[in-house]
Amino acid sequence: MILYLIPLLLAVFIVVYFRLYLFAVPYNRLVILMYHQVEKESHEDLTVSLKNLEQQLSYLSSKKYTSYFFSELTLSTKRNVIITFDDGYRNNLEYLPSLLEKYHLKATIFIPTGFIEKGYNNYPMMTFDEIRSLDQKYFEIALHSHAHENVRNVSLDFIEKDLKKNMEILDAHNIRYSKVLAYPYGKYPQKKHDKLAFFSILEKIGIDFAVRIGNKVNYYPTQRRYELCRIDIKGKDSLIKFKLKLIFGRLKLF
Numbered sequence: 001m002i003l004y005l006i007p008l009l010l011a012v013f014i015v016v017y018f019r020l021y022l023f024a025v026p027y028n029r030l031v032i033l034m035y036h037q038v039e040k041e042s043h044e045d046l047t048v049s050l051k052n053l054e055q056q057l058s059y060l061s062s063k064k065y066t067s068y069f070f071s072e073l074t075l076s077t078k079r080n081v082i083i084t085f086d087d088g089y090r091n092n093l094e095y096l097p098s099l100l101e102k103y104h105l106k107a108t109i110f111i112p113t114g115f116i117e118k119g120y121n122n123y124p125m126m127t128f129d130e131i132r133s134l135d136q137k138y139f140e141i142a143l144h145s146h147a148h149e150n151v152r153n154v155s156l157d158f159i160e161k162d163l164k165k166n167m168e169i170l171d172a173h174n175i176r177y178s179k180v181l182a183y184p185y186g187k188y189p190q191k192k193h194d195k196l197a198f199f200s201i202l203e204k205i206g207i208d209f210a211v212r213i214g215n216k217v218n219y220y221p222t223q224r225r226y227e228l229c230r231i232d233i234k235g236k237d238s239l240i241k242f243k244l245k246l247i248f249g250r251l252k253l254f
Contacts, residue, residue: 028075030218031065031246032082032211034230037123038095042235049235050095056233056242057083061103069106069140070180070209075220081246083107084211084230086144086182088116088131090124100138109134110144110182113169120148128173142180143167143207150187151198160201167205179208186213186230199226215250 035048042049048056060067065079085092088111100107109131116125131141145151146165149158163181170177181202188210189195202210207226214229222228231245 027078028080028219028221029078030073030075030080030082030220030228032084032218032228032230034211034213034232035083035085036087037089038091045234045236047235048233048237052235052237052239052242053095054099055239057099057103057105059239059243060105065105067105067107069108069178070142071140071178073220080220084182085109087112087120088126090126090130093126093130093134097135097138106138106140108140108142108178108180110142110180111166111170111175111177112144112146112148112184113166114146114148117169128175132173132175136176141170141175141177142182143170143177144182145184148184150185151183152187152189156197156201159198160205163201163205163207179206181207181210182230183210183212188212188226202226215245217247217249 035053036046037048038050038053039047040050042052060081060083063079064077065081066075066077067081067083068075070082083105085096085107086109088109092109096107099105111131112120116128116131119125134141143163143166146162146169149162151159154162167177167179189198209228210226211228211230213232214227215231216229217231218228229249231249233242233245237245
């Protein structure tokens with residue numbers, strides 16, 4: 001009998017802890033969610049099912065989360081969210097516009113221009129014309145490099161030229177974008193000297209913010225604008241796990 005009570009007591013503890021945590025936290029919490037693909041069924045971590053995604057967006061809307069573009073950050077509530085998608089998959093175009101409009105939310109799509117030009121692992125990708133056609137009321141375009149190389153493994157000269165190429169190609173296609181970078185593979189230099197040199201490149205070319213993974217909630221305004229954390233939403237995440245991630249980021253317990 002006691003064994004059966006343990007899950008119930010744990011659930012009660014979590015609910016109570018949620019309430020106390022939300023009551024105590026400051027108003028400047030900023031949750032940045034990371035997605036990739038959307039399909040009717042999910043068979044991998046980087047693909048969220050259409051059903052799960054709609055449940056998650058519905059929850060955000062029902063709980064009065066305020067969604068932002070990076071270009072308009074002015075936090076005013078305890079429930080602030082930026083919804084991001086990486087890579088420019090065509091299924092984003094197929095499913096997101098109607099969902100974002102339905103739930104009055106916004107999303108940022110990080111575009112690696114090399115993937116759009118040459119494709120990526122046989123996945124259907126959006127075209128530049130399709131990217132340009134996205135409704136700017138619901139979509140913000142941002143940077144994901146050109147070649148999608150891990151910046152830990154390439155030179156500063158390569159990084160600078162690659163990011164400039166990312167922007168130049170979007171400019172050439174008359175695509176409006178924010179100077180926000182999602183690090184390919186979520187990686188960036190960790191040693192202090194290397195990190196400072198890398199950040200100086202971002203500053204030089206006018207990058208406003210950059211996002212890693214991190215799986216933590218941010219606080220904004222921040223002194224770490226090139227180390228904003230995103231919370232990785234997995235394909236099989238249940239709604240309760242999604243709710244937990246909104247509060248705590250990653251929980252190893254779950």
